[in-house]
Amino acid sequence: MHTGSPSKTVPILSKMAEIMGHVGEELAFVAPDEDAGLLPLNRFVMDLEELVDGDLPHSVYAGVKLARGWLDQILDGSGRFTEESIRNFNVWHAWMTSALLSLENATPMPTWPRAWTENSGPAPETPSNEAISLKLPEEATFLSEFHSESLELLQSVEQGVLVLEENPSDIPTINSIFRAFHTFKGGAGFLQLEAVRNLAHELESLLDAVRRSELLITSEIIELILSGADALGYFTREMGIQLQGKNSGTPILVPTRGIIDRVRSILRGEPSGAPAHNAEPTSRGSRASLSDSPKPSREPPTSTATDSSSGFVKLDTTKLDSLVDLVGELVIAQSMVIQNPDVQKITSLQLVRCLRQLSRITTELQRNAMSLRMVPIRKLFHKMTRLVRDLAAQQEKQVQLVLEGEDTELDRNIVEKLGDPLVHMIRNAVDHGLEDPAVRAANGKAERGTIRLAAAHQRGGIVIRVQDDGGGLDRERILAKAVSRGLVNADTNLSDSEIFSMIFQPGFSTAENVTDLSGRGVGMDVARQNIESLRGKIEIQSHPGEGTTFTILLPLTLAIIDGLLVGVGGDRYIIPTLSVRESFRPSPGMVTTIHGRGEVVSVRGKQTPLLRLGHYLGATGEAINPEDGIIVVVESGDSAPGLLVDQLLGKQEVVIKSLGSAFEKQSLMAGGAVLGDGWVGLILDVDTLVRMPYQPQAVTPAASVATL
Amino acid sequence: MNLNPSNPTQPAAKAGRYLTFTLGEESYGLPVLKVREIIRLCPITSVPRMPPHVKGVINLRGTVIPVFDLRGKFQLATTNYGERTCIIVVQVASPSGGSTLMGAIVDAVEEVVQLTDAELEATPDFGGAPDTQYILGLSTINGGVKTLLNIEKIFLEDGCVSLNAMSKQNDSIQPE
Numbered sequence: 001m002h003t004g005s006p007s008k009t010v011p012i013l014s015k016m017a018e019i020m021g022h023v024g025e026e027l028a029f030v031a032p033d034e035d036a037g038l039l040p041l042n043r044f045v046m047d048l049e050e051l052v053d054g055d056l057p058h059s060v061y062a063g064v065k066l067a068r069g070w071l072d073q074i075l076d077g078s079g080r081f082t083e084e085s086i087r088n089f090n091v092w093h094a095w096m097t098s099a100l101l102s103l104e105n106a107t108p109m110p111t112w113p114r115a116w117t118e119n120s121g122p123a124p125e126t127p128s129n130e131a132i133s134l135k136l137p138e139e140a141t142f143l144s145e146f147h148s149e150s151l152e153l154l155q156s157v158e159q160g161v162l163v164l165e166e167n168p169s170d171i172p173t174i175n176s177i178f179r180a181f182h183t184f185k186g187g188a189g190f191l192q193l194e195a196v197r198n199l200a201h202e203l204e205s206l207l208d209a210v211r212r213s214e215l216l217i218t219s220e221i222i223e224l225i226l227s228g229a230d231a232l233g234y235f236t237r238e239m240g241i242q243l244q245g246k247n248s249g250t251p252i253l254v255p256t257r258g259i260i261d262r263v264r265s266i267l268r269g270e271p272s273g274a275p276a277h278n279a280e281p282t283s284r285g286s287r288a289s290l291s292d293s294p295k296p297s298r299e300p301p302t303s304t305a306t307d308s309s310s311g312f313v314k315l316d317t318t319k320l321d322s323l324v325d326l327v328g329e330l331v332i333a334q335s336m337v338i339q340n341p342d343v344q345k346i347t348s349l350q351l352v353r354c355l356r357q358l359s360r361i362t363t364e365l366q367r368n369a370m371s372l373r374m375v376p377i378r379k380l381f382h383k384m385t386r387l388v389r390d391l392a393a394q395q396e397k398q399v400q401l402v403l404e405g406e407d408t409e410l411d412r413n414i415v416e417k418l419g420d421p422l423v424h425m426i427r428n429a430v431d432h433g434l435e436d437p438a439v440r441a442a443n444g445k446a447e448r449g450t451i452r453l454a455a456a457h458q459r460g461g462i463v464i465r466v467q468d469d470g471g472g473l474d475r476e477r478i479l480a481k482a483v484s485r486g487l488v489n490a491d492t493n494l495s496d497s498e499i500f501s502m503i504f505q506p507g508f509s510t511a512e513n514v515t516d517l518s519g520r521g522v523g524m525d526v527a528r529q530n531i532e533s534l535r536g537k538i539e540i541q542s543h544p545g546e547g548t549t550f551t552i553l554l555p556l557t558l559a560i561i562d563g564l565l566v567g568v569g570g571d572r573y574i575i576p577t578l579s580v581r582e583s584f585r586p587s588p589g590m591v592t593t594i595h596g597r598g599e600v601v602s603v604r605g606k607q608t609p610l611l612r613l614g615h616y617l618g619a620t621g622e623a624i625n626p627e628d629g630i631i632v633v634v635e636s637g638d639s640a641p642g643l644l645v646d647q648l649l650g651k652q653e654v655v656i657k658s659l660g661s662a663f664e665k666q667s668l669m670a671g672g673a674v675l676g677d678g679w680v681g682l683i684l685d686v687d688t689l690v691r692m693p694y695q696p697q698a699v700t701p702a703a704s705v706a707t708l
Numbered sequence: 709m710n711l712n713p714s715n716p717t718q719p720a721a722k723a724g725r726y727l728t729f730t731l732g733e734e735s736y737g738l739p740v741l742k743v744r745e746i747i748r749l750c751p752i753t754s755v756p757r758m759p760p761h762v763k764g765v766i767n768l769r770g771t772v773i774p775v776f777d778l779r780g781k782f783q784l785a786t787t788n789y790g791e792r793t794c795i796i797v798v799q800v801a802s803p804s805g806g807s808t809l810m811g812a813i814v815d816a817v818e819e820v821v822q823l824t825d826a827e828l829e830a831t832p833d834f835g836g837a838p839d840t841q842y843i844l845g846l847s848t849i850n851g852g853v854k855t856l857l858n859i860e861k862i863f864l865e866d867g868c869v870s871l872n873a874m875s876k877q878n879d880s881i882q883p884e
Contacts, residue, residue, distance in 0.1 A: 617756035662774040672772040
């Protein structure tokens with residue numbers, strides 16, 4: 001029960017009972033279609049409003065509010081009682097009197113009249129609860145995702161409020177609370193949970209006003225934010241209970257109305273109607289009173305049942321990262337021990353066995369540590385299902401989304417950053433890719449378009465394909481647009497893939513009408529940037545009339561790469577294997593010079609530019625004759641030049657380390673890695689390398705000694 | 709106080725403990741609070757297309773940190789690294805927030821000295837000939853002058869070296 005001290009509440013209760021006595025006298029004289037008694041009644045209710053405070057159970061407060069609502073409606077409207085309102089006031093009077101009596105005597109509260117909770121009274125808005133029915137089990141997946149997301153958001157709101165109490169003008173905190181409500185609103189809107197969406201919306205506006213310095217944070221606002229978060233939290237916990245299969249189907253009553261009213265009145269600059277700490281049933285300290293409020297049948301929320309996310313531990317990702325780093329160190333340290341010349345001299349069979357055991361354990365440990373960060377891509381894919389459904393409805397297109405390989409696992413950091421580009425590509429596919437049903441039918445296709453979203457392991461990485469069976473990219477229109485923007489010359493002979501990759505240029509859109517869907521969010525250029533920042537690549541294939549396929553190639557993890565260790569002029573560099581197409585030692589005659597400077601090498605019958613890696617790195621390669629070195633053919637976008645290196649030292653997995661802020665501005669080196677002998681090897685960024693201007697030296701031996 | 713009136717904005721060195729070290733005949737100091745550790749010279753992986761004084765990166769127990777040659781930075785004659793050459797690892801605030809470790813190669817580390825306000829002098833104005841922007845102040849102790857360095861400023865500037873600016877940097881830093 002509530003925590004009010006009897007010494008404080010008893011005088012209030014008796015005063016209220018006294019007022020209710022007067023109310024009874026007045027009610028005896030009211031009649032339908034007359035205004036007699038209206039003003040006295042109004043005054044008594046005002047008195048009651050002044051008296052109720054947070055120490056009283058919520059239902060009393062709600063009762064007073066209820067009468068206020070009815071009165072306001074009459075005063076704003078005809079100004080006369082109706083039969084219905086008289087009946088309501090009589091029921092109300094009886095209920096209030098017995099409620100006050102039972103409070104004084106500490107006996108159980110009377111039941112809340114059913115008519116009041118069903119919104120059938122003359123004041124449909126007054127009952128401060130809004131019912132929400134969850135669409136279980138159809139939307140269980142989305143709801144449970146929303147559930148866990150909401151728990152986090154509300155927790156961050158609560159933490160934020162604690163900060164605001166100390167420092168009311170802390171802008172980052174205000175922003176983070178704002179964002180939390182905003183995100184909650186988005187999710188709730190998505191799932192059509194109107195009541196909580198509205199509440200979150202109001203709270204968002206409140207925070208927005210604070211953010212724009214139109215309002216100052218007062219204790220009242222803080223209390224209101226907390227009440228709102230509590231109401232949303234109550235809904236979330238109830239939702240969690242239902243998701244576990246209990247009480248499913250029962251509408252969840254969320255006390256939103258009162259909070260919304262108070263937010264609005266604050267936004268209008270009026271003092272909010274209620275004493276700050278009385279608020280709503282779920283506000284702190286009075287949450288227990290839920291059990292005696294409107295629907296006593298509902299079980300009080302039990303936090304233990306809902307907060308347990310069945311055997312999962314949430315932890316700080318930086319801890320996880322440092323664990324993975326340390327395991328990487330362990331692997332290196334182990335190889336340093338094994339490769340140590342002194343150790344290798346020992347011919348003890350036991351030592352060999354121990355070392356082998358050690359290797360096994362470290363390898364297993366490394367694999368486990370890596371898998372900690374791996375999550376299936378399913379969650380992300382399922383978000384797309386919803387997106388496609390909504391987009392299709394808005395665009396009046398028929399679309400089915402086929403998901404493949406949802407169980408494919410990849411680094412959670414990658415999954416997080418993949419969301420935006422994927423949303424954009426799906427939007428594009430629905431918006432621009434698929435034709436209208438009529439057009440499709442005219443072209444002899446099924447009216448219903450198909451978008452295939454597939455993930456799979458390939459070449460030590462992950463491949464994600466977004467494939468639509470729409471009209472395909474319009475080669476001519478893209479070209480025309482590129483020419484009009486001055487990106488290319490009209491007479492340049494370009495391959496299809498060169499033309500298609502134009503859509504990754506900033507601000508490039510061939511959509512005839514920018515819809516509200518594709519006008520927003522990240523553009524394709526940002527999508528590509530996001531993917532490249534994950535050390536991934538994106539490719540387009542498109543056939544007119546058959547559709548377009550976007551292929552995204554991603555590494556499995558950001559922490560480790562598979563690299564080719566090459567030697568150039570006495571230094572060692574690592575080329576990420578993902579960028580390497582092939583490597584070979586050229587035979588005499590494969591390399592031809594052009595103008596005595598530029599070199600090309602024939603790779604499978606195709607003349608490929610040959611770039612001497614040493615020139616880029618300011619070092620002189622030892623392999624002056626290409627035949628003395630190795631050519632590594634790398635891929636970057638559409639180009640695949642050959643890099644001449646002195647030697648191939650091996651292929652190994654390396655743990656990527658940042659080079660630190662000192663080298664932030666250079667992008668030639670993607671990072672460093674500690675090699676088996678404890679030295680640092682530098683990891684080349686092939687994309688940057690290939691785009692750098694190449695100033696070939698004359699390839700005669702004498703000239704190639706000159707450094708860059 | 710001995711503050712140079714013509715240059716009142718120059719932040720003077722604060723009293724406290726300084727680690728002193730030598731570069732050739734000259735003696736320098738840096739606030740000891742910035743110093744994380746002093747290590748012996750270890751294998752340095754050079755990073756291409758960097759100014760000559762940016763020697764490269766080292767593996768400090770699993771962390772990759774950049775190292776700079778202070779002689780090169782101040783355009784002193786370069787010498788071969790000797791027995792006493794070592795790397796002072798300092799912790800500097802990184803421009804992107806947080807702090808980062810960087811190493812400075814010096815000829816030899818001397819000692820840690822306690823400097824009082826009375827022992828500190830503001831940087832004299834050379835009219836631009838030696839660049840004084842990295843200097844916190846001077847101190848005369850035990851008959852010798854120590855130049856107190858703003859190590860953060862030195863490193864952060866180098867953190868802003870961009871590839872494009874490289875060729876220019878190279879020209880200006882190259883000793884005649």
